Amino acid sequence: MVAASKPFLLAVTACTAGIAHTYMAAEALKKAAEGAGAEIKVETQGTVGVENRITEDEVARAQAVIYAHDVAIKEADRFAGVPTVDASAAAAIKDPDGLVAQALSKARAVDAPAAAQGAAEKVAGSDAGEPGFGTLVKDSVLTGISYIIPVIIAGGMISAICTIATQLFGLQDLAADTTSWLSMFKSLGSGALGTLMVPILSAFMAYSLADKPGLGPGFIGGLAANAINSGFLGGMLAGLISGFLMRWMKRHINASGPARTFVQFWVYPVVGSAITGALMLFVAGPPVAFVNQALIDFLNGLSGTNAILLGAVIGAMTSFDLGGPVNKAAYAFCVGAMANGNLVPYALFASVKMVSAFSCTAACMLRKDLFTEEERQIGDQTWLLGLAGITEGAIPFAMRNPVPVLGSFIAGSIVCGGIVGFCNVGLSVPGAGIFSLIALSGPFGAIGNGLIWFGAAVLGAAISTALLIITRKRQLAKQSA
Secondary structure, eight states, rough: OOOOTTEEEEEEEEEEEHHHHHHHHHHHHHHHHHHHHHHEEEEEEETEESSSSSOOOHHHHOSSSEEEEESOOTGGGGGGSSSSEEEEEHHHHHHHHEEEHHHHHHHOOTSSSSHHHHHHHHTTTTSSOOOOHHHHHHHHHHHEEEEEEEHHHHHHHHHHHHHHHHHHHHHHHHHHHTTTHHHHHHHHHHIIIIIHHHHHHHHHHHHHSSGGGGHHHHHHHHHHHHHHHHHHHHHHHHHHHHHHHHHHHHHSSOOOOOHHHHIIIIIIIIIHHHHHHHHIIISHHHHHHHHHHHHHHHHHHHHHHOOOOOOOHHHHHHHHHSSHHHHHHHHHHHHHHTTOOOOHOOOHHHHHHHHHHHHHHHHHHHHHHSSSHHHHHHHHHHHHHHTTTOOEEEEEEESSSSHHHHHHHHHHHHHHHHHHTTOOEEOOOOOGGGGGGEEEEEETTTHHHHHHHHHHHHHHHHHHEEEEEEEEHEEEEEEEE
């Protein structure tokens, strides 16, 4: 039983990948609430699903709820009538105290009848009511990406395992036989990347916009995108078309009584799928397919300075917000390029992800006197996260001084990305971390490609490490002056 004088808050955290930001935001909010003298229950909606689920009784007792998310919150209608604070997962990590303070300032009286407060607080407790168009699109894209990540990783790893087994054990003849177990097993990986990825992306983008009615038209739109070879871009367009279409139909095509079932189970999926499919096949899809092919030709033709520039841009985006929206935009681009057969962008993305993590560890090892105990503890662990391909481990390190720290990361990442791009090293397995070494391709052989890919990350980390130390020394000198 919660003491009458102790505020009771709820929070839901959900990031794009559902791994690091989700749980880091949850921990930050718990500490902030404890410091503010409040009790908080945090539900995480991560890659393994909903954990620490909030109950109906807790919703009834809650005085406010904090949404810290980059993707659509599942079952958000549970919190109707509860004052809300809406922010990104990164905002909850950077300023949890501020979010908790906002929630406490909006707190409702727990002894007031919910029915009497519900409608008024639903409006008063929301920062902006209906999200703007840009917010809807951003949340839709990030939600779609969050659902394809497991499929991409599983498909890529299955394909890589089969390829490595073929090379190690001389199974080329078996792999060439389309009826063999090896060929059939490898087809699962290629099917996940080539057939499933785009429809899943479009379906869950539509789901973010229109809930369950968006799924059917979203899948159909994704299949249409595949049919006209519009790739990742076509999948995103199909998701937006089907999502906004079903969002409109839910508001304007309604019925009551027995007719309601007919509308929900026939009109929504059939009409929505037919319109989405037709638009993708004959109207909006073909121009996007043209753009997609032009992008493929551009990427395939990159060399020299252009390849360095592409690597530098993706490198900077990867370390700009360490797993935030800009990082995920780079990820989406690289995955789209991979789906279209160009493996270089994802190789440089995967290499750059190690830069920030390695530099945190190196800086703390070389100059312990410049960093706090908390920062040194973070630095002791980030190198391992870097090997796993996780950039988010460096976020706490950057929170106190974001501009010089992130600037240092970006500088090293630009160099790393430029090297990998110039050397034309490719990677066919997404999300494998250091194990990407076994799936690299390029003109320098297995060992040479690996040395370039990993060496670029080490060189980039060395540059970032030097900049971290220099900027920290200047900061401390100014403070002591």
